[in-house]
Structure formats: structure tokens, C-alpha cells
Amino acid sequence: MTTSKRLSLKQLIGGGYNRFWKFRGRYRVVKGSRASKKSATASLWYIVNLIKYPGANLLVVRKTFRTLKDSCFAQLKWAIHQLGVDAYFLCKESPLEITYLPTGQKIYFRGLDDPLKVTSIAVDKGCLCWLWLEEGYEITSEADFDMLDESIRGEVPEGLFKQITITFNPWSERHWLKKKFFDCSDPDILAMTTNYMCNEWLDEADRRNFERMRINNPRRYKVAGEGNWGVADGIIYENWEEKPFSVREVSAVPGVESIFGLDFGYTNDPTAFFCGLVSHTEKTIWVFDELYKKALTNRMIFDEITRMGYAKEKIIADSAEPKSIAELREFGLRRIKAANKGKDSVNNGIQKIQDYHIIVHPRCVNYLTEISCYSWEKDKADKPTNKPEDANNHLMDAMRYAMEEHNFKLTPGRVNY
Known part of the structure; x- marks a missing residue:
């Protein structure tokens, strides 16, 4: 029946x-x-x-x-x-x-x-x-x-x-x-x-x-609310390409260093963890892994980063959450430290990264999403300003933190900022 x-x-x-x-x-x-x-x-x-x-x-x-x-x-x-x-x-x-x-x-x-x-x-x-x-x-x-x-x-x-x-x-x-x-x-x-x-x-x-x-945020509303197409101009990073690469092979090149950055989120914004390699002589950043999830407690962040295999790496995190950084250090991320935010640090960090060619591994889909749409905020006349829009910026911020100490290194043919 x-x-x-x-x-x-x-x-x-x-x-x-x-x-x-x-x-x-x-x-x-x-x-x-x-x-x-x-x-x-x-x-x-x-x-x-x-x-x-x-x-x-x-x-x-x-x-x-x-x-x-x-x-x-x-x-x-x-x-x-x-x-x-x-x-x-x-x-x-x-x-x-x-x-x-x-x-x-x-x-x-x-x-x-x-x-x-x-x-x-x-x-x-x-x-x-x-x-x-x-x-x-x-x-x-x-x-x-x-x-x-x-x-x-x-x-x-x-x-x-x-x-x-x-x-x-x-x-x-x-x-x-x-x-x-x-x-x-x-x-x-x-x-x-x-x-x-x-x-x-x-x-x-x-x-x-x-x-x-x-x-x-009427500009964001046109996209996230009304469903219109996203940005076509005012993109911050044009210096990137999507291309598969071997992390092992790139890491073995002399002068290449690993970099990791963490941007905190919870309810409305994701926690974003950026994993990359950088060569200052070749002026290249390779993006090879990411974490991008909402509603992660600090314990869950630690567990995720440990599962990914990066618990022993040096991680530069958003300094706006010192308590979270302290908890993560207690859990076992011994080398995590706060970013040194200061006046114009966002724009200065962006300008330095714009000097690099960025190669993104295809598996980093959230990074690709953000870098394709990360743009300058527009004024009332719809003209780009010099302030990044507060959207599509979680992994972008994490990348800036990761590159923070590297922005001041001497590179051949360049002055030391």
C-alpha cells in the first residue's frame, strides 16, 4: 500500500x-x-x-x-x-x-x-x-x-x-x-x-x-540588492592572472618566501585566511590556498588552519581584534601577530601590491571573486575616489596584512620605503 x-x-x-x-x-x-x-x-x-x-x-x-x-x-x-x-x-x-x-x-x-x-x-x-x-x-x-x-x-x-x-x-x-x-x-x-x-x-x-x-550603500545595493552587473571600472588590482602552478616548485625557487594573512569575520562577513608565496626580485605573488567561512569561532579558526597544515606558519592578523589573536596564540598558532595598522596603511599597502604581478591558483575561487570586483569607492558624481569600497575586501585585506613586513624590504633597483 x-x-x-x-x-x-x-x-x-x-x-x-x-x-x-x-x-x-x-x-x-x-x-x-x-x-x-x-x-x-x-x-x-x-x-x-x-x-x-x-x-x-x-x-x-x-x-x-x-x-x-x-x-x-x-x-x-x-x-x-x-x-x-x-x-x-x-x-x-x-x-x-x-x-x-x-x-x-x-x-x-x-x-x-x-x-x-x-x-x-x-x-x-x-x-x-x-x-x-x-x-x-x-x-x-x-x-x-x-x-x-x-x-x-x-x-x-x-x-x-x-x-x-x-x-x-x-x-x-x-x-x-x-x-x-x-x-x-x-x-x-x-x-x-x-x-x-x-x-x-x-x-x-x-x-x-x-x-x-x-x-x-546604494552602489552595493545595485549589485547585491537589485542584481545588476558589478563593477566595470575603478578596479583596484588589474595586475593578476589565473593560472595553475606547483606550490612545491615555486617554493623551491631561491628568494621565494611564504606569506599568510588573516582577516576576522563572523555573522555578516567571512573569516578570510590568505596563503601565498612572494618573490621580491621577480615582483610576483602566487596565491595558492584560502579559508573563507562565516560563523567561525576562534577555536574553529584554529582547527581549520591546523587542518590546512599552516598552524606553524607566521600569520599576520587584523589588529582590530587583539583578544582573538591572543586566543589563537593560546590554542596553538604560536607565530600569529597583529598587523601594524597606521595612517594610510590601506592605500600604502595597495600601492605596494600593485607593483607585483599576482598569479592565482584556480582553486582559490573566493580570492578570484574578490580581486575581480575589489574597487575604489565612487563619489556622488560616480567617479572613483582614493578609498577602497567596503565590499569584496576580506581576502584583499588578509593579503595586505600578509605583505605588510615585505613592503619595507630592500629589492634590487628600488629604494627602501
Whole structure:
């Protein structure tokens, strides 16, 4: 005997995504602000339609595999629970996958940090016809997307359709996503922008936060609130590139030193830990690892840094929290010390770093996010000032702390500042 119950998808999902839900073209691309329901709606759509189409399988991709478990995998588990179909799905963490038990259909999870695993997926039941690329702005190379696009190929059984869904937060209008999907007219593309105003499930406290942002930081509100494209000018660091490199090989080069910086956060801002290498003779900074999480206590920060293998390193931390630095030292970060903040230290630190070429390892997705949008605050005439905007700056600040002592070193052909 089986029992059944009727659900109202309209009541479950709410408004703002009618076109998204019904579209059957090749590309569904959603640029959404914070709290815009884009990921929640996508996850509900996939669970509903996996049940509806017995031959369909889904591939979920982010730039790095390690980010999938706490994002897309958790979001899809939430959707399964919201729909009340927990008994019909098996969610496994090793390997990371979700199976619809009545038919054997699967949801696969892959990271672009292992491209061979993306292009070599073979399904047991039906065909691989859908792909969900979450946080699409992390994919800075259009060629990487083209590789993903080609993985959804071949004929599909009658009644099925091939489709790639891309969801992402507002991003710089220099990103290839804008030109490829938003600056064209193609019946096979649905490109839409959503924001928190279509989210019926926000409470009044959430809405007041957005209203405060609208009044106090209107430029940030246009992006994080309204979902408009991010900065196109006034970028602080132009001197960087994303490129894989061997940390071991770079570390072995004479004159290369390791640098670590820590910026504290908690509820609204993440704790940001910057890990890099620097050569003053080559004027190069290599960014190779990061920590970027909210709601970390000092004990949790210590545990995370220890797990990453950097507990014995010299770490320069934000001097605004001496108590946190003292606690971390007691926990075991013996070489942590406070940054020497002073007059114009932010701008002086930025100017020194602008003299260096920055190479960012592709796995440092949060660093890539910040450096792409870290910009000068604008005045009432929309002209850049000499003050950095208070946004996209957590790892940027941590990098400045890490470089603090190095900013005063003698380098060949330069004066000692």
C-alpha cells in the first residue's frame, strides 16, 4: 500500500520564476542577487523533473569539487525534503551522488579542478541530458565552459531535452557570461535577472537589511540588492592572472618566501585566511590556498588552519581584534601577530601590491571573486575616489596584512620605503 499527497508547487516555490520553470531551450542562465531563490528554485526543478522524466540524469558542476557538498548537494537534499520524497532518494557522500531509487537515475557532482572526471561520465540508466553549473562566475575561462557544454551531447529519447542551467551572483560586466548570454538574442537562451524582491519567504528583518543597504550603500545595493552587473571600472588590482602552478616548485625557487594573512569575520562577513608565496626580485605573488567561512569561532579558526597544515606558519592578523589573536596564540598558532595598522596603511599597502604581478591558483575561487570586483569607492558624481569600497575586501585585506613586513624590504633597483 502506498500513500500520496498533493503539493502546490506555486505555494512551495513562490513567484518570479515562471519562465525559468517552463523553458526547454538549451541554456537557462539566471543572474540573481542575494536571497533571490535562484539555487533553491533550480534544486526543486531538478527533483520534480527527475521524477517526471524517467530517462533523465543530471550533472552538477562547480569550479572546485570541495565546494559542492555544502552547496549544491545540500541544496538538492533540502529540495527532496521539501517535496516530501526522502524515501525515494539515496544521498551518498562517498562518492558524492544522489540516486532516484525507483528508476536508478542519478545526480552526479563534479569539479572543474578534475576535468577528466567531467568529460568521462557514463550513466547506467537513461542519458545525461541536464547540467547545472552553480556559481557560474567562478568559471573565468569561456573555454572551460565550452568543454562542459560539449559534455551534454548526442541524441536523447523522445520527450526528453538537453539543457544547461547556469546560476550565479551578479558579477563584473567584463565577464564572458554577459556577452555570451545576456548581450544577444537567441531563442535557445533564457537569460534573466532576479533579486530578493521576488522572494516571499524573507522575513521583515531580512528586508530591513536590504533597505539599510539601499540607503547607506546604494552602489552595493545595485549589485547585491537589485542584481545588476558589478563593477566595470575603478578596479583596484588589474595586475593578476589565473593560472595553475606547483606550490612545491615555486617554493623551491631561491628568494621565494611564504606569506599568510588573516582577516576576522563572523555573522555578516567571512573569516578570510590568505596563503601565498612572494618573490621580491621577480615582483610576483602566487596565491595558492584560502579559508573563507562565516560563523567561525576562534577555536574553529584554529582547527581549520591546523587542518590546512599552516598552524606553524607566521600569520599576520587584523589588529582590530587583539583578544582573538591572543586566543589563537593560546590554542596553538604560536607565530600569529597583529598587523601594524597606521595612517594610510590601506592605500600604502595597495600601492605596494600593485607593483607585483599576482598569479592565482584556480582553486582559490573566493580570492578570484574578490580581486575581480575589489574597487575604489565612487563619489556622488560616480567617479572613483582614493578609498577602497567596503565590499569584496576580506581576502584583499588578509593579503595586505600578509605583505605588510615585505613592503619595507630592500629589492634590487628600488629604494627602501
